[in-house]
Amino acid sequence: MEGLAALARCQRPFELEQALVSWLAELSNCALVQLYLLDASHSQLPLCCQWLDGHTEAGTGQDGLGESLLAYSLSQNTPLQLNELDRSLHATPFLPTGQPPWRSLLCQPLLDRQQQISGLLVLASRSRSINEDLTASLALIGTIALAQLQALKQAGLVHQAPTPALTEPASDSEHGCFGLIGESPAMQQVYRLVSKVLHNPVTVLLGGETGTGKELVARAIHDYGSRRTQPFIAQNCSALPEHLLESELFGYRKGAFTGANQDREGLFDAANGGTLFLDEIGDMPLALQAKLLRVLQEGEVRPLGSNQSHRVDVRIVAATHQNLYGQVEQGRFREDLYYRLSHFPITLPPLRERGADIRELALHFTRETCTFLQRSNCRWSDSALAYLASHRFPGNVRELKGLIARALLLCDGNLLLPEHLQLPNTPTHAHRLTLREQLDKVERNLLNETLQKHNGNQTQTAQVLGLPRRTLLYRMQRLGIPLRTRQQAEGARK
Numbered sequence: 001m002e003g004l005a006a007l008a009r010c011q012r013p014f015e016l017e018q019a020l021v022s023w024l025a026e027l028s029n030c031a032l033v034q035l036y037l038l039d040a041s042h043s044q045l046p047l048c049c050q051w052l053d054g055h056t057e058a059g060t061g062q063d064g065l066g067e068s069l070l071a072y073s074l075s076q077n078t079p080l081q082l083n084e085l086d087r088s089l090h091a092t093p094f095l096p097t098g099q100p101p102w103r104s105l106l107c108q109p110l111l112d113r114q115q116q117i118s119g120l121l122v123l124a125s126r127s128r129s130i131n132e133d134l135t136a137s138l139a140l141i142g143t144i145a146l147a148q149l150q151a152l153k154q155a156g157l158v159h160q161a162p163t164p165a166l167t168e169p170a171s172d173s174e175h176g177c178f179g180l181i182g183e184s185p186a187m188q189q190v191y192r193l194v195s196k197v198l199h200n201p202v203t204v205l206l207g208g209e210t211g212t213g214k215e216l217v218a219r220a221i222h223d224y225g226s227r228r229t230q231p232f233i234a235q236n237c238s239a240l241p242e243h244l245l246e247s248e249l250f251g252y253r254k255g256a257f258t259g260a261n262q263d264r265e266g267l268f269d270a271a272n273g274g275t276l277f278l279d280e281i282g283d284m285p286l287a288l289q290a291k292l293l294r295v296l297q298e299g300e301v302r303p304l305g306s307n308q309s310h311r312v313d314v315r316i317v318a319a320t321h322q323n324l325y326g327q328v329e330q331g332r333f334r335e336d337l338y339y340r341l342s343h344f345p346i347t348l349p350p351l352r353e354r355g356a357d358i359r360e361l362a363l364h365f366t367r368e369t370c371t372f373l374q375r376s377n378c379r380w381s382d383s384a385l386a387y388l389a390s391h392r393f394p395g396n397v398r399e400l401k402g403l404i405a406r407a408l409l410l411c412d413g414n415l416l417l418p419e420h421l422q423l424p425n426t427p428t429h430a431h432r433l434t435l436r437e438q439l440d441k442v443e444r445n446l447l448n449e450t451l452q453k454h455n456g457n458q459t460q461t462a463q464v465l466g467l468p469r470r471t472l473l474y475r476m477q478r479l480g481i482p483l484r485t486r487q488q489a490e491g492a493r494k
C-alpha cells in the first residue's frame with residue numbers, strides 16, 4: 001500500500017517511473033528492474049528508467065524492440081520467465097553487465113487503461129529464480145502506474161527522461177522511415193499513419209496507384225510492428241481463379257473435391273499470429289468476399305469440406321489500386337466488407353507528388369541494383385540528376401526502378417550520364433493536377449482525417465470544421481467520401 005501511495009504522490013512522470021522501479025525492486029527482491037515504454041509512434045521501446053543494485057537511474061533510451069526476447073514478450077503480450085539464464089541460449093545484452101552474472105529474468109508486458117500494450121517491465125535477479133506469483137501483481141501495479149503516468153503527461157508536465165522525440169516517427173539510416181525511401185510531406189503522412197497501426201491489430205486498407213509501394217508498406221507494418229516474429233503471408237487475389245483462391249485461403253479437408261487427397265491448411269492458418277496481405281482485394285470474387293467478411297467478424301475460418309470452424313488470429317492488410325467504393329457502387333464489391341476493411345485507410349502517393357524523393361529513390365535504386373549486379377556503385381553526373389529532376393514522372397515507383405536498372409546496364413563506366421536514361425515521353429499534361437483537383441484533394445484528406453478522428457460521427461466532424469452538417473454531407477458526396485453514419489460505422493465494426 002505504501003508503494004501505491006508513493007506512486008500517487010509523484011508529481012512528475014520521471015519521479016513516478018523511479019518510484020515504480022524502486023518499489024518493484026523491493027517487492028520482488030530483484031537487483032534489477034527496468035521500465036521500457038513504447039514511444040508515441042509505437043515504433044521504439046526506449047528504456048526509460050531502471051533500478052540497479054540499490055539505485056535508480058535514468059534510462060539510456062536504448063531501444064528494447066531491437067532485443068528479440070523483449071520484442072517477443074511484447075508482441076505475444078505474455079509474461080516471459082527464464083530461470084536458468086546462465087544456461088539459456090537467449091541473448092540478453094539489454095541487461096547491464098556486472099558480477100555475479102544474472103541468473104533469472106522476468107518480462108512483464110504492461111497494458112494501459114485502453115488495454116493497449118504500452119510497455120514492458122524487466123526484472124532480473126542473481127539468484128536462481130524469480131517468484132512466478134509476482135506476474136499478476138506486476139501487471140496490476142504496472143497498469144495503475146501507467147494510468148497515473150498518462151494523467152501526469154496529459155497535465156502538461158514535461159517528461160525529462162532521455163526518450164526520443166515523441167512526435168517524430170522512427171527514422172532509418174537512409175532518407176525515409178520503416179525501410180521506405182522518401183521524406184516528402186506526402187510520405188511523412190504515410191509514416192504517421194503507419195506508426196499508428198504498428199502495435200494494434202486493426203485492419204488496414206492500402207490504396208494508391210500501381211507500383212506506388214503498397215506491398216512494401218504492408219511488409220513495413222508487419223516488420224516494424226508487434227507481429228514481426230510471426231509469419232507475413234501475401235496473396236494476390238487476382239492471380240487465381242475463384243475455387244483455387246478459396247482453397248488457398250481457407251484450406252481444405254481430404255475428399256473436399258477431386259484431387260484433395262489429404263488435409264491442407266490455408267493461408268489464414270499459415271499466417272496465424274501474424275499478418276495476411278491480400279493484394280488486389282478489389283478483384284476478390286463476391287462469394288469469397290462473404291467468407292472473408294465472416295473471418296473478419298468472427299475470427300474463424302472453415303476449410304472446404306469441413307463442417308467445423310476454428311479460430312485464427314490474423315491481422316489483415318488489404319490493398320487495391322482501384323477505387324473500392326466505386327466498385328461497391330457498381331455492385332462488384334460488398335459494401336459491408338468495404339466498411340469492415342476501410343477502418344484504417346492509408347493511401348500511397350503517386351511518384352509525381354513526392355518531389356525530391358525521386359532523387360533519393362533514384363540513388364537508392366542505383367545502390368541496390370549495383371549490389372545486385374555485383375558491380376561497384378555508380379555515381380550520378382550532375383547533368384543526369386538535372387535531367388531526372390526535369391522529367392515529370394507519372395505514379396509508378398516500379399517504373400523508376402526499371403529505368404535505373406536499364407541505365408546501369410547501358411552505362412559502361414561508373415558515371416551515369418543523361419544518355420543512359422531513356423526517359424519515356426510522358427504525356428505530362430495528363431498527370432498534372434489542375435488547381436481545382438489539388439484543392440479537392442486537400443479537402444478530401446482533411447474531411448477523411450477529421451471523420452476518422454471522430455469515429456465517423458458527422459455531427460462532431462461538422463462542428464469541428466465549423467460547417468453546418470448538411471454542408472458537410474454535400475461536400476462529402478461531391479468528393480466521393482462514403483456517407484456512412486456512425487451507427488453504420490459501428491455496425492460494420494461488429
Ligand SMILES: Nc1ncnc2c1ncn2[C@@H]1O[C@H](COP(=O)(O)OP(=O)(O)OP(=O)(O)O)[C@@H](O)[C@H]1O
Nearest residue numbers: 180181182209210211212213214215216321397398
Ligand atoms: N518508398 C519506397 N522506397 C523504396 N522502394 C520503393 C518505395 N515505394 C516503392 N518501392 C519499390 O517499388 C516497387 C513497387 O512497389 P510495390 O510492389 O510495393 O508496389 P505496389 O503498390 O504493391 O504495386 P502493385 O499495385 O503492382 O501491387 C518495389 O520494388 C518497391 O521496392
